[in-house]
Each structure stands twice: as structure tokens, then as C-alpha cells.
Amino acid sequence: MSRIAYFGPQGTFTEQAARRLAPGEELIPAETIPAALAAVRSGAADAACVPIENSVEGAVTATLDSLSEAEPLVAVAEALLPVHFSVLTRPGTTEIRTVASHPHALAQVRHWVEANLPGAHPVATSSTAAAAVAVDAGEFDAAVTAPVAVEHYPLEVLATEVADVRDAKTRFLLVRAPGELPAPTGADRTSIVAAATNRTGALAELLTELAVRGINLTKLDARPTRNNFGEYRFFIDFEGHVAEPRIGDVLAALRRRCRNVRFLGSHPRADNGTTEIEPGAANEDFTDAIAWVESVRKGAQA
Ligand SMILES: O=C(O)C(=O)Cc1ccccc1
Numbered sequence: 001m002s003r004i005a006y007f008g009p010q011g012t013f014t015e016q017a018a019r020r021l022a023p024g025e026e027l028i029p030a031e032t033i034p035a036a037l038a039a040v041r042s043g044a045a046d047a048a049c050v051p052i053e054n055s056v057e058g059a060v061t062a063t064l065d066s067l068s069e070a071e072p073l074v075a076v077a078e079a080l081l082p083v084h085f086s087v088l089t090r091p092g093t094t095e096i097r098t099v100a101s102h103p104h105a106l107a108q109v110r111h112w113v114e115a116n117l118p119g120a121h122p123v124a125t126s127s128t129a130a131a132a133v134a135v136d137a138g139e140f141d142a143a144v145t146a147p148v149a150v151e152h153y154p155l156e157v158l159a160t161e162v163a164d165v166r167d168a169k170t171r172f173l174l175v176r177a178p179g180e181l182p183a184p185t186g187a188d189r190t191s192i193v194a195a196a197t198n199r200t201g202a203l204a205e206l207l208t209e210l211a212v213r214g215i216n217l218t219k220l221d222a223r224p225t226r227n228n229f230g231e232y233r234f235f236i237d238f239e240g241h242v243a244e245p246r247i248g249d250v251l252a253a254l255r256r257r258c259r260n261v262r263f264l265g266s267h268p269r270a271d272n273g274t275t276e277i278e279p280g281a282a283n284e285d286f287t288d289a290i291a292w293v294e295s296v297r298k299g300a301q302a
Pocket residue numbers: 007011012013014015051054083102104105126127128129146170
């Protein structure tokens with residue numbers, strides 16, 4: 001059985017994602033996202049499940065930063081989970097002055113709280129389930145949690161299906177130490193992080209390498225390197241798998257342009273996305289073109 005570290009404690013959205021991505025495996029809660037990833041780097045866990053992006057709030061920056069630092073890790077699978085919240089209180093609570101949760105959850109229920117719990121102060125906790133723990137301990141009055149949290153903590157449900165934005169989703173990754181990659185499926189996603197130098201056109205050059213090969217970008221995030229003000233790392237997701245000639249070709253080009261590029265994985269997409277291939281950008285076009293150059297080098301003109 002594999003040991004899967006996840007961003008806990010018990011009852012987080014990430015635990016639900018870990019159950020989906022690694023059914024039947026041993027799940028080990030970690031206090032923070034960096035701690036879940038550190039467990040893989042140290043060998044204490046075989047893989048980690050962490051949130052990477054939310055359709056309302058955007059990037060989960062703790063995950064981006066931890067993936068770009070320390071020992072490299074690669075994403076081997078992803079899950080897309082619908083996100084709506086329950087609001088939990090201690091039995092007998094009559095007045096709600098504080099509402100605790102993960103910042104991403106608080107941001108997604110702000111209007112609901114203003115309308116239904118006027119005057120209540122939002123308080124950030126490390127995760128949604130950590131908010132439930134704190135409410136149980138009497139630190140805050142209400143917790144905004146995943147629906148499953150009520151099964152783990154002795155709290156009462158004040159409201160369910162709470163969300164300012166309908167159909168919000170969060171994408172989660174299953175991350176391992178570099179090793180065997182998942183096989184290409186035809187609907188895959190590849191992720192990299194590149195520290196572009198601070199000069200005119202540096203990011204445009206990287207994106208142009210993708211564009212000229214007809215490779216569709218699925219996400220772009222920037223995070224400061226924290227070393228020099230104004231220097232950024234760019235997290236770029238695009239369609240395709242490193243095993244494909246066209247993706248191998250673009251990775252080689254990105255590496256030529258930028259020595260500081262880290263491969264963060266190729267894995268099947270969970271969003272039913274299809275890969276549109278532009279004329280001249282199919283894998284066969286790349287292999288045919290290389291074969292043609294070879295024939296030219298050998299003196300033939302095929
Ligand atoms: O705190 C949790 O439950 C998490 O797994 C992170 C999170 C927070 C808010 C929305 C989706 C995931």
C-alpha cells in the first residue's frame with residue numbers, strides 16, 4: 001500500500017481529492033501544503049495530494065512556491081472537484097461573531113456571510129478542517145468547511161451548499177518524486193516553471209515557443225522569485241505530454257531559451273479537455289520534418 005500525504009487535517013477538500021486520486025491507499029494528513037510535499041521529498045510518503053488552482057480564487061500560491069523550491073517533484077495525476085461549503089457551529093451556539101476558514105473558502109462565501117451572518121468577522125485558518133478543529137475548541141463561532149467535515153468533528157450544520165459562485169471547482173494534483181511518467185492518453189497536460197530573466201520580451205519569447213508549435217496554454221501564473229524585486233517565476237501549463245514529439249520539441253526550445261526551467265509533470269487532464277491540433281503541429285508533422293532533414297543531410301531530396 002502506498003502512503004499518500006495530503007493537505008489536512010481530516011475532512012479537507014484535499015482529503016476528498018486524495019481518496020479519488022489514490023483509492024484504498026494509506027492517507028497521512030499534513031498540517032500545511034509545504035509539509036505534505038516535504039513528506040514526499042524526505043521519503044516519509046510515496047506521493048502527496050495538494051490543491052493547485054481554484055476556478056474562483058485562482059492559483060494556490062503555497063503549492064506553486066513549494067513546487068518550484070527544494071527537490072523537484074512531478075505531478076502524475078489531477079482531480080477536479082466541485083467546491084461548495086457547509087457552515088458548522090458548536091451545538092448550542094446562538095451568536096456568531098467569528099467565521100473561520102481557509103482564505104480561499106472565505107473568499108468564496110463572502111457575500112453569503114454578509115447576507116446571513118451580518119457583522120461576523122472572517123478569520124483565516126490553515127485549512128477548512130483546521131477551522132472546524134478551532135470551532136470545536138471554542139476559538140471561533142463558525143467554520144466554513146467541506147461537506148464531509150461534519151463527519152469528523154462534533155459540530156452542527158448551520159447551512160449547506162453555500163457558495164457565492166455556482167459551479168466553482170478546485171483542481172488537485174497527485175505529486176511524486178521524479179520517476180516513471182504516466183502514459184500519454186491524447187488528452188494530457190504538461191506543467192513547467194521557468195525563471196525568466198528581467199529583460200524586454202523574456203516571457204513573450206517563452207510563450208512564442210509554444211504558440212509557433214500550435215500548443216495551447218491552459219494556465220499561466222507568475223510568482224516572485226523572492227530574491228530580487230521584479231523577478232518572477234512563470235508557471236506554464238499546456239496541452240500535451242512530454243512523450244509526444246511536439247511537446248519534446250517545445251521543452252527543448254524552452255530549455256535553450258531559459259536554463260532555469262523545471263519540468264513539473266505530464267498527466268491526463270481531468271477536465272475532459274480535448275487537444276486541438278493546428279495544421280502542421282501534429283506529432284507526425286514533427287517526426288516527418290525531422291526525417292526530411294535527415295534525408296537532406298544524407299544527400300537525398302525527398
Ligand atoms: O482547506 C481545505 O479544505 C483544502 O483542501 C483547501 C481548499 C480550500 C478551499 C477550497 C478548496 C480547497
